[in-house]
Amino acid sequence: MATVLKGAEVTAALNANLKTEVEILKQRGIHPTLGIIRVGERPDDLSYEKGACKRAETIGVAVKKILLPEDASQEELLEVVERVNQDDQIHGVLLFRPLPKQMDDEIIRAALSPEKDIDGITDGSLMGVFADTQKGFPPCTAEACIQILNHFGIDPKGKKAVVLGRSLVIGKPVAMMLLKKNATVTICHTRTAEIPAECREADILIAAAGRAGVISSEFVKPGQVIIDVGINFVDGKLKGDVDFDVVEPIVEAVTPVPGGVGTVTTSVLIGHVIEAAKRTI
């Protein structure tokens, strides 16, 4: 029986700290504010937005929404981004992507100030992760993995961490963050010769393959910590990359899906707004 690393416990601890930080900022006359820029009405975006707004409210962070129609032009969006960059009352920006096809993702990302980029989408933020500088913010999901390890007292130092996936949203940044924490980091991907064998070598396995239930018994061994980053919808139900029922009896600890990384990600996002507000002082 593995320890189930419940996101709610991490979130409760993070939220308590963040509420205190908000209080301190408000005493100094600063009201941390999240700006949400959304183009169109994609159900995924609306769902994430709802969660973010609720979490912001819980923690005491204000939200300003700037909504554009699905057929808005790139120029309109650039104007919005520029206005938000200049707006001292908005500390961090959540910009939903993918953008509609009439917009160039790279141009839009380049327009956002790294200082307000709370989800690691700008080159400045990603460079901060790669070079370990204080620029911008890492992608929230990558940081959520680290926060879960922190909360449960799992120190990656000297341990073997295997990251399955090499995207810029999760695989590469979480690999760099684990490296910073002195783990020995292996990055696996679709071209890796023997993925199960590689995963079995891990002390800490970050599963970000993006395929429901792919991590099964042959990928794991006793003593491992498994962080499941997967968000896959199967028959309308949310499933992780880990086949939980099979893996849980074998390993030392595992995050559930739902109720694991996802819920922590939302608090990390709001935490970044607060940190961005602090950095303006």
Place this chain on the structure above:
Amino acid sequence: MATVLKGAEVTAALNANLKTEVEILKQRGIHPTLGIIRVGERPDDLSYEKGACKRAETIGVAVKKILLPEDASQEELLEVVERVNQDDQIHGVLLFRPLPKQMDDEIIRAALSPEKDIDGITDGSLMGVFADTQKGFPPCTAEACIQILNHFGIDPKGKKAVVLGRSLVIGKPVAMMLLKKNATVTICHTRTAEIPAECREADILIAAAGRAGVISSEFVKPGQVIIDVGINFVDGKLKGDVDFDVVEPIVEAVTPVPGGVGTVTTSVLIGHVIEAAKRTI
């Protein structure tokens, strides 16, 4: 008996290609030019500069040197960098570092245009490596490792690559470049629990530990390809990270030091000047 992966062979092939490219550019009225910015007279810098100038001459690339005294101010150096950024006749810039202590490395690096940053020192260049975009240029030593593998027909795809070292100059960028070539990449460092065992797992080992002769028999096994990035001076003699005499009889292939990565690095540097010139068209 291992195949000795001689840098001279790689360099000869690279130089031949680069000479052709220079000829084509000259026919279009473009004379690829390397700008060298050097503050002071450090023997290491002078030695590298001499090699770079000679290689540039061999390939047909012009060199413009801008030299500042050891006690130059940061403002003077920034003026030079700005002037070089604006100068259409200089396509790529080699800026020697570390800089004297009166100068802020980060400020100087940020001042250089990534387009002219032929040695991967700007955030733009490093971001290009991390995110696999066409911005700037990777650090020359990291690319030299890849060029050696290319030249000798060693395809990292699906292979296990172990990188020993996690610096921004070599370890992290070469890890990203191997990942791009579809290797399964492990990054080891001083905090790695069992470095020899990790290295023995490699199909391709990039040794960038920065300690003379540290890679000995217990780090290697038959069938491996070893790229020695070490530049260590012991009793005035140049030594790699690999204990060559011990390792060479065991492995499949190994680069020598001297005569391995270093000589290729210089041609990669000049190649970047030519590529920077091509990108201006």
